[in-house]
Amino acid sequence: MLASILATAEAVSTEITQVAETKNPILPTVNEMFWAAVFFLLLWALMKFVLLPPITKVMNARDEKVRSDLQAAEAAESARVSKLAEYEAGLAGARAEAGALLEAARSEGDAERRTKIAAAEADAASFKAEASTAVADAKARARTELTASITDIAVGAAEAVVQKPIDRAAQTALVEDYVNRSGSQN
Amino acid sequence: MSMLAQIAYDATSKAEAQAITASGYAGLAYGLATLGPGIGIGYLVGQSVQAMARQPEAAGMVRTTMFLGIAFTEALALIGFVVFILLKFV
Amino acid sequence: MIFGLEFPPIENLVEWPNVFGPEGSWYGFNKIALINFVALAATTVLFLVAGRSKGLVPKGARNLVESGVAFIRDGIIMETVGKDGIRYLPYLVSLFFFIFITNIFEVIPFFHMPGNARMAGPAVLALITWVYFIAVGLKHQGLKYFWNSVAPPGVPKALLPLVIPIELLSTFIVRPFSLAVRLFANMLAGHILLVTFSVLCITLFSATLLALVLPFSFAMLVGLTGFEIMVAFLQAYIFTILAAVYIGSSMHAEH
Numbered sequence: 001m002l003a004s005i006l007a008t009a010e011a012v013s014t015e016i017t018q019v020a021e022t023k024n025p026i027l028p029t030v031n032e033m034f035w036a037a038v039f040f041l042l043l044w045a046l047m048k049f050v051l052l053p054p055i056t057k058v059m060n061a062r063d064e065k066v067r068s069d070l071q072a073a074e075a076a077e078s079a080r081v082s083k084l085a086e087y088e089a090g091l092a093g094a095r096a097e098a099g100a101l102l103e104a105a106r107s108e109g110d111a112e113r114r115t116k117i118a119a120a121e122a123d124a125a126s127f128k129a130e131a132s133t134a135v136a137d138a139k140a141r142a143r144t145e146l147t148a149s150i151t152d153i154a155v156g157a158a159e160a161v162v163q164k165p166i167d168r169a170a171q172t173a174l175v176e177d178y179v180n181r182s183g184s185q186n
Numbered sequence: 187m188s189m190l191a192q193i194a195y196d197a198t199s200k201a202e203a204q205a206i207t208a209s210g211y212a213g214l215a216y217g218l219a220t221l222g223p224g225i226g227i228g229y230l231v232g233q234s235v236q237a238m239a240r241q242p243e244a245a246g247m248v249r250t251t252m253f254l255g256i257a258f259t260e261a262l263a264l265i266g267f268v269v270f271i272l273l274k275f276v
Numbered sequence: 277m278i279f280g281l282e283f284p285p286i287e288n289l290v291e292w293p294n295v296f297g298p299e300g301s302w303y304g305f306n307k308i309a310l311i312n313f314v315a316l317a318a319t320t321v322l323f324l325v326a327g328r329s330k331g332l333v334p335k336g337a338r339n340l341v342e343s344g345v346a347f348i349r350d351g352i353i354m355e356t357v358g359k360d361g362i363r364y365l366p367y368l369v370s371l372f373f374f375i376f377i378t379n380i381f382e383v384i385p386f387f388h389m390p391g392n393a394r395m396a397g398p399a400v401l402a403l404i405t406w407v408y409f410i411a412v413g414l415k416h417q418g419l420k421y422f423w424n425s426v427a428p429p430g431v432p433k434a435l436l437p438l439v440i441p442i443e444l445l446s447t448f449i450v451r452p453f454s455l456a457v458r459l460f461a462n463m464l465a466g467h468i469l470l471v472t473f474s475v476l477c478i479t480l481f482s483a484t485l486l487a488l489v490l491p492f493s494f495a496m497l498v499g500l501t502g503f504e505i506m507v508a509f510l511q512a513y514i515f516t517i518l519a520a521v522y523i524g525s526s527m528h529a530e531h
Contacts (some may be wrong), residue, residue: 031305032396035308037395037400040404043316047367050326051323058342062332271464
């Protein structure tokens with residue numbers, strides 16, 4: 001009886017101690033905390049003094065280089081822009097000069113052409129006038145010659161017909177009148 | 187069996203029964219703990235996506251803030267999970 | 277036992293015997309400590325190799341390290357603290373790499389144990405962060421830091437009795453607690469999830485009809501492994517960014 005009670009009590013007590021001894025899966029254990037702290041603090045110290053400085057140094061150098069390169073590129077860009085403006089200004093000046101030259105040449109050419117044309121026209125006019133006076137002279141001479149010969153022929157023909165001299169003056173007037181009329185018809 | 191042994195037996199079986207109820211409650215506790223954070227994270231991420239779609243240039247900032255918000259919201263569900271472990275295994 | 281599925285007790289999933297040192301001693305070195313050591317060693321080696329290579333064009337290890345550092349500098353510090361926070365880069369970089377590497381052991385073969393699925397690691401990191409941001413506050417604002425952080429300016433005097441306890445609680449107690457619990461619970465949950473599907477796969481790997489379900493379980497396991505890689509990164513990022521936010525908030529009085 002007593003032995004069984006004692007045995008039961010012992011069983012219960014061992015169970016209780018077992019329950020108390022089962023570790024809590026949530027609570028941290030001291031040894032793991034110790035090692036985690038040691039390793040993390042070591043890593044932090046190493047990181048701060050040994051591991052990170054070369055990395056950040058190179059990264060900063062690269063950033064610096066990128067920045068300076070960008071600045072150089074920007075400077076080159078602005079230089080390019082100013083060069084371009086300069087070039088364009090020069091180009092515009094040259095173009096204006098060329099235009100002026102062209103204009104001058106054109107106006108000069110115009111004037112020359114105009115004078116040449118005028119001279120040619122004057123030449124032509126004088127030539128024409130000369131020619132027309134010559135024509136008029138020839139015409140007048142031809143007409144008088146024609147009148148004289150026609151009068152002679154007509155008077156001769158008439159004398160031959162009538163067998164007596166004919167009044168030359170009256171015939172001359174007649175012929176003149178006829179020639180004038182036919183000349184006007186031409 | 188003696189009376190004392192009977193009492194001891196009763197006590198242990200009661201402890202077992204309590205353990206079973208506790209593990210049932212543990213599941214319930216965790217299930218309840220997931221509800222609020224689930225709704226919260228869904229709403230938070232939805233609004234963040236909307237913000238990013240409206241202003242893509244602010245996407246980086248929105249994303250950072252979104253993760254912060256998720257971290258805070260999620261904490262409740264995780265505490266529920268810890269309570270679940272505590273109830274079930276301790 | 278559920279449908280013949282024998283799930284191991286949680287102690288078997290997360291607790292490891294000591295490699296040396298007696299059980300329960302303060303210096304017992306177990307698998308978690310080994311993972312922490314590997315995190316330290318891997319980060320050190322990575323940075324040393326990266327730091328040795330010269331030249332302005334990054335390659336290999338240097339590229340990896342630099343993108344990590346640039347991510348923390350531009351994606352975390354500049355976004356949350358600003359230019360003044362660059363001086364906390366060493367702390368945040370070591371925090372990020374340490375947490376990420378201890379987390380990623382969740383999916384590395386033969387380890388398959390996230391170092392942060394034990395409360396010890398997250399608790400230590402949260403404690404150090406807590407001490408650090410209080411120290412930063414004291415350095416930048418002097419003893420007024422405590423008053424500034426519990427009583428935000430612009431709060432009516434009548435509300436102060438209500439605001440001060442809330443702010444005190446949220447700044448000095450909830451902050452480190454939630455930092456630690458967030459990391460720990462995420463990793464533990466991911467670990468249990470992976471173990472569950474692994475156990476399921478092992479159980480289904482039998483000459484019965486249950487083997488038909490095995491491909492789905494295995495696909496789920498593979499998918500979850502990818503998901504846990506993402507979680508490992510995300511938790512490292514969130515821990516680091518929250519540390520940056522806390523440090524930044526104690527640099528300047530809130531306004």
